[in-house]
Amino acid sequence: MDFTPHTADDVRTMLAELGMQDLRELYADLPPELLEPQLNLPEPLSEQEVLVHLQELAARNQTAAKSFLGGGVRPHFVPSLVPALAQRGEFLTAYTPYQPEVSQGVLQAIFEYQTMIAELTGLDVSNASLYDGAEALAEGVLLALRQTRRMGVVVSQGVHPEYRQVLATYLHAVGAEMRMVALEGGLTPAAQFDDSVGAVVLQSPNFIGAIENPEPWIAAAHQAGALVVYVADPLSLALLKTPGEWGADVAVGDGQPLGNAMNFGGPHFGYIAVREKLLRQLPGRLVSETRDVDGRRGYVLALAAREQHIRRAKAKSNITTNAQLTALMGAMYLASLGPAGLAEVATTAVVRAHELAAALAEIDGVELATPQPFFNEFALRLPRPADEVRAALAARGWHAAAPVPAEYGENLALFAATERHGGADIDGLRQALAEVLS
Amino acid sequence: MNIPEDRRYTKTHEWAKLDGGLIVVGISDFAQESLGDVVYVETPEVGREVAAGEAVAVIESVKTASDVYAPVAGKIAEVNEALADAPETVNEDPYEGGWLFKIEPADAAALEGLLSPEDYAKLVEEES
Numbered sequence: 001m002d003f004t005p006h007t008a009d010d011v012r013t014m015l016a017e018l019g020m021q022d023l024r025e026l027y028a029d030l031p032p033e034l035l036e037p038q039l040n041l042p043e044p045l046s047e048q049e050v051l052v053h054l055q056e057l058a059a060r061n062q063t064a065a066k067s068f069l070g071g072g073v074r075p076h077f078v079p080s081l082v083p084a085l086a087q088r089g090e091f092l093t094a095y096t097p098y099q100p101e102v103s104q105g106v107l108q109a110i111f112e113y114q115t116m117i118a119e120l121t122g123l124d125v126s127n128a129s130l131y132d133g134a135e136a137l138a139e140g141v142l143l144a145l146r147q148t149r150r151m152g153v154v155v156s157q158g159v160h161p162e163y164r165q166v167l168a169t170y171l172h173a174v175g176a177e178m179r180m181v182a183l184e185g186g187l188t189p190a191a192q193f194d195d196s197v198g199a200v201v202l203q204s205p206n207f208i209g210a211i212e213n214p215e216p217w218i219a220a221a222h223q224a225g226a227l228v229v230y231v232a233d234p235l236s237l238a239l240l241k242t243p244g245e246w247g248a249d250v251a252v253g254d255g256q257p258l259g260n261a262m263n264f265g266g267p268h269f270g271y272i273a274v275r276e277k278l279l280r281q282l283p284g285r286l287v288s289e290t291r292d293v294d295g296r297r298g299y300v301l302a303l304a305a306r307e308q309h310i311r312r313a314k315a316k317s318n319i320t321t322n323a324q325l326t327a328l329m330g331a332m333y334l335a336s337l338g339p340a341g342l343a344e345v346a347t348t349a350v351v352r353a354h355e356l357a358a359a360l361a362e363i364d365g366v367e368l369a370t371p372q373p374f375f376n377e378f379a380l381r382l383p384r385p386a387d388e389v390r391a392a393l394a395a396r397g398w399h400a401a402a403p404v405p406a407e408y409g410e411n412l413a414l415f416a417a418t419e420r421h422g423g424a425d426i427d428g429l430r431q432a433l434a435e436v437l438s
Numbered sequence: 439m440n441i442p443e444d445r446r447y448t449k450t451h452e453w454a455k456l457d458g459g460l461i462v463v464g465i466s467d468f469a470q471e472s473l474g475d476v477v478y479v480e481t482p483e484v485g486r487e488v489a490a491g492e493a494v495a496v497i498e499s500v501k502t503a504s505d506v507y508a509p510v511a512g513k514i515a516e517v518n519e520a521l522a523d524a525p526e527t528v529n530e531d532p533y534e535g536g537w538l539f540k541i542e543p544a545d546a547a548a549l550e551g552l553l554s555p556e557d558y559a560k561l562v563e564e565e566s
Binding site for chain 1: 486
């Protein structure tokens with residue numbers, strides 16, 4: 001639909017109604033310097049000159065294509081099919097598909113995304129996506145508190161510290177109590193929960209990369225009548241037992257590893273999946289398959305009465321939208337790889353990460369701080385503060401050694417590897433780190 | 439408008455009726471008609487302690503979703519499980535098969551504080 005501005009006649013009619021002659025009279029209260037600001041801009045350039053100028057600026061960018069930084073955001077190879085499809089106008093500019101009669105394409109794409117997330121997590125139902133992993137976690141915990149009508153939350157320290165901060169902000173606002181259980185030897189220790197606890201949260205692989213055994217926490221949580229919110233890197237689910245198989249009630253995470261560039265840490269997308277008994281508590285949009293009057297397959301937004309535009313203040317969540325394009329890129333990525341392809345990507349990442357860990361741990365004064373088994377990220381204990389090491393490596397063109405907050409221990413840094421990192425990259429980083437530390 | 443004489447009503451359009459020591463709660467004929475086709479009923483958890491006036495159930499219709507309030511204080515003793523598969527019963531039979539939940543009342547006399555059928559009929563007349 002074209003944008004239709006007011007015609008000169010429309011404007012005159014409206015002004016006449018207001019008893020005004022000129023549009024300027026409407027803005028009489030504004031300071032003139034705001035109405036006609038003096039902009040400090042250079043002289044106009046031709047298109048060709050602008051392109052040359054922008055290319056010069058772009059050449060000054062440092063690419064993070066070989067980033068080893070980790071922390072949940074990593075460079076993966078994205079098949080060309082994904083951006084080619086995602087940049088189609090039907091996906092790129094589509095707005096809220098409230099009208100199924102004109103939105104079948106995007107509704108079907110969302111439905112397929114939801115189906116893939118449900119399959120990947122081993123749970124029954126996923127929504128149309130949330131904004132990022134941290135927000136998905138907060139929504140997952142709020143959902144569990146609504147369902148259990150309890151206000152206690154227990155979180156493993158293995159959950160990404162930034163996710164815990166976001167969660168604390170949400171929980172503060174609703175008056176819930178949050179308690180943290182510290183890692184022991186890099187893993188979440190067994191814990192007991194009382195009947196004030198409505199949600200327990202753990203992450204596997206955890207923040208320092210270790211693969212947790214969630215079974216004791218899930219058993220103890222269910223014993224206490226609490227629900228389990230499981231934070232998982234979606235790529236890891238191609239290889240590891242799924243949250244659904246472990247018995248978790250809610251799975252959440254950040255979708256960046258699925259077909260999205262690192263995007264400076266965001267935008268990504270967040271995923272959330274739940275057991276069917278929690279369906280009515282699920283926040284945000286949900287697309288469902290149905291039949292039209294002629295029996296043909298079609299897709300519609302479903303269970304909208306949970307949502308804010310109908311339930312107002314009593315909606316299940318204030319979320320009114322989703323990370324549409326980035327989530328669909330996730331679905332396009334999953335569709336282009338298939339289950340076997342995704343498992344291959346994940347396996348390669350595990351192998352590269354272990355090669356990297358072995359290579360770096362050979363350096364004097366460096367030791368592996370993450371217990372085995374780990375997935376594709378791990379923490380190293382360095383002989384010097386991690387932020388100095390990270391800066392020195394960056395000065396040499398290597399993006400690695402993301403500083404781990406001191407709550408996990410002194411001088412820890414995260415490293416990650418994916419299918420993007422070949423033997424030469426691993427060797428190059430090893431040499432650079434050895435130089436920096438010598 | 440059907441307003442049976444054998445029970446009490448609330449300003450929020452629930453009905454309440456004593457039955458074997460429990461107070462059965464549903465929504466009135468006027469309420470079901472205003473809501474339109476009911477597609478889902480979210481019933482409370484059995485055993486939950488509720489205060490009078492507390493939102494304890496949600497009725498979702500094709501038009502909207504509305505809270506149902508506990509007419510009296512007490513403990514949820516039973517919920518109408520049949521509504522999970524047949525929510526339309528709330529439309530078809532609001533006063534019998536479409537009951538929502540039963541409360542074990544903290545004080546059965548609290549029922550007397552609710553609207554009589556005559557007073558409720560007046561309220562409905564004003565609102566319609």
